Amino acid sequence: MTGVAPTGLIERDRARLWHPYAPASPDLPLWEVGAADGVRLRLRDEDGTCHEVVDAMSSWWSAIHGYRHPVLDAAARRQLESFSHVMFGGLTHAPAVELAEWLVGMAPTAPGRPGLERVFLADSGSVAVEVALKLAVQFQTASGRPSRQRFLSIRGGYHGDTFAAMGVCDPVDGMHSAFPGLLAGNVFAPRPPAAASATPESVQAWALELQDIAANHSGELAAIIVEPVLQGAGGMHAYPAECLTALRQVADRHGLLLIFDEIATGFGRTGELFAADHAGVVPDIMCVGKALTGGYVTLAAMLCTGEIASTVSGGQAGALLHGPTFMGNPLACAVANASLGIIADGCWRADVARIGLGLESGLTPALELEAVRDVRTIGAVGVIELKGPVDVTAVTTAAIRHGVWVRPFRNLVYTMPPYISTAADVDQITAGMIAAVAEVHERVPARSGGAV
Numbered sequence: 001m002t003g004v005a006p007t008g009l010i011e012r013d014r015a016r017l018w019h020p021y022a023p024a025s026p027d028l029p030l031w032e033v034g035a036a037d038g039v040r041l042r043l044r045d046e047d048g049t050c051h052e053v054v055d056a057m058s059s060w061w062s063a064i065h066g067y068r069h070p071v072l073d074a075a076a077r078r079q080l081e082s083f084s085h086v087m088f089g090g091l092t093h094a095p096a097v098e099l100a101e102w103l104v105g106m107a108p109t110a111p112g113r114p115g116l117e118r119v120f121l122a123d124s125g126s127v128a129v130e131v132a133l134k135l136a137v138q139f140q141t142a143s144g145r146p147s148r149q150r151f152l153s154i155r156g157g158y159h160g161d162t163f164a165a166m167g168v169c170d171p172v173d174g175m176h177s178a179f180p181g182l183l184a185g186n187v188f189a190p191r192p193p194a195a196a197s198a199t200p201e202s203v204q205a206w207a208l209e210l211q212d213i214a215a216n217h218s219g220e221l222a223a224i225i226v227e228p229v230l231q232g233a234g235g236m237h238a239y240p241a242e243c244l245t246a247l248r249q250v251a252d253r254h255g256l257l258l259i260f261d262e263i264a265t266g267f268g269r270t271g272e273l274f275a276a277d278h279a280g281v282v283p284d285i286m287c288v289g290k291a292l293t294g295g296y297v298t299l300a301a302m303l304c305t306g307e308i309a310s311t312v313s314g315g316q317a318g319a320l321l322h323g324p325t326f327m328g329n330p331l332a333c334a335v336a337n338a339s340l341g342i343i344a345d346g347c348w349r350a351d352v353a354r355i356g357l358g359l360e361s362g363l364t365p366a367l368e369l370e371a372v373r374d375v376r377t378i379g380a381v382g383v384i385e386l387k388g389p390v391d392v393t394a395v396t397t398a399a400i401r402h403g404v405w406v407r408p409f410r411n412l413v414y415t416m417p418p419y420i421s422t423a424a425d426v427d428q429i430t431a432g433m434i435a436a437v438a439e440v441h442e443r444v445p446a447r448s449g450g451a452v
């Protein structure tokens with residue numbers, strides 16, 4: 001930590017910008033990023049003090065290979081020297097074609113089940129979810145079932161911030177109450193039992209309830225959408241892979257498409273390449289995003305089976321009705337291809353397992369804190385759940401003092417480190433998280449929540 005003169009940038013930000021889920025308010029703390037390299041960020045606070053921190057968040061699940069990765073930097077530079085963007089209507093280019101081939105080659109497979117073989121490139125995760133939901137409705141209409149316009153989801157889910165995506169997020173913790181006239185109409189099954197405490201009986205009971213709900217609404221439902229195995233922004237809830245098998249069976253029985261939102265879980269984060277692979281279940285539609293470009297540029301994709309693609313294309317509309325201006329952006333695709341090339345070398349599997357063990361042993365001592373309700377890990381994800389709301393500002397600031405960047409929400413302080421994190425980096429993250437929680441939540445009674 002070194003004292004340096006303030007730059008005034010934070011003050012200028014406060015006068016002009018919005019931040020995620022934040023009021024246009026002058027009193028939330030902000031840190032200016034001066035540099036990012038490997039797993040480290042160089043932050044400057046409002047007083048001009050610099051802090052070097054390990055990014056425990058991978059910039060919200062995305063920077064899996066760390067910052068300024070030489071292979072990704074080179075791919076971006078190479079594409080920049082060729083061309084950065086061209087429209088995708090009527091034109092194509094190598095980066096997009098290669099990306100589609102990579103994704104189809106990596107997608108989950110199972111014997112006797114059609115694979116995911118058609119790719120729609122979208123600008124962000126939320127847009128990929130919009131496209132998936134749109135495609136499901138178009139598929140049902142083209143199959144002679146135009147009354148199937150609603151979706152079945154599970155409580156505690158998060159699928160993005162655009163309207164259709166918000167509509168399948170948890171109806172209580174999500175944003176339904178702010179837009180009641182625009183988000184009604186979907187159907188929600190209970191949240192599956194927690195992985196740590198689930199039994200075959202509790203999974204079975206949940207599956208029966210899911211089955212009943214699907215049976216009662218099947219004439220109106222186009223698809224089921226879930227985050228497989230790990231619900232992220234809806235509460236960092238891990239659930240048994242057997243639930244995916246139940247979801248597949250219910251979808252098949254009632255003519256529903258099964259959509260897996262792998263935007264957070266994809267590309268190795270939960271210990272398998274896709275969370276669907278924990279159960280060997282193949283969805284009809286899959287969304288990926290976040291880590292797709294290794295955190296460099298926004299890009300997402302929706303994959304579907306050949307049957308869905310041909311049915312929708314043969315329907316009255318004759319096309320999938322979506323087409324972003326920046327669809328298939330070559331710069332983003334080129335970086336994604338470089339990132340998937342690193343994934344394809346397979347080293348992520350040992351990295352994720354190693355980081356997972358480090359998180360488990362490093363975070364377990366948090367259970368001794370009075371304020372802590374639960375500690376859990378899955379893949380390279382570690383979660384400290386408090387009994388009450390986290391004082392976000394105080395915990396963030398304390399963690400920075402311990403050299404760690406975290407962004408808690410609700411009652412959760414969690415981490416998903418870059419795959420390149422060393423044992424020492426993981427130790428720094430877990431020690432910093434525990435120290436921050438202890439300093440803020442053990443000495444004084446829990447304060448109020450703060451920003452998301």
Ligand SMILES: *Cc1c(COP(=O)(O)O)cnc(C)c1O
Binds near residue numbers: 126227261263264
């Ligand atoms: C982040 C996320 C989204 C939304 O992605 P954006 O790129 O922020 O639009 C959708 N689904 C899940 C599971 C996510 O974690």
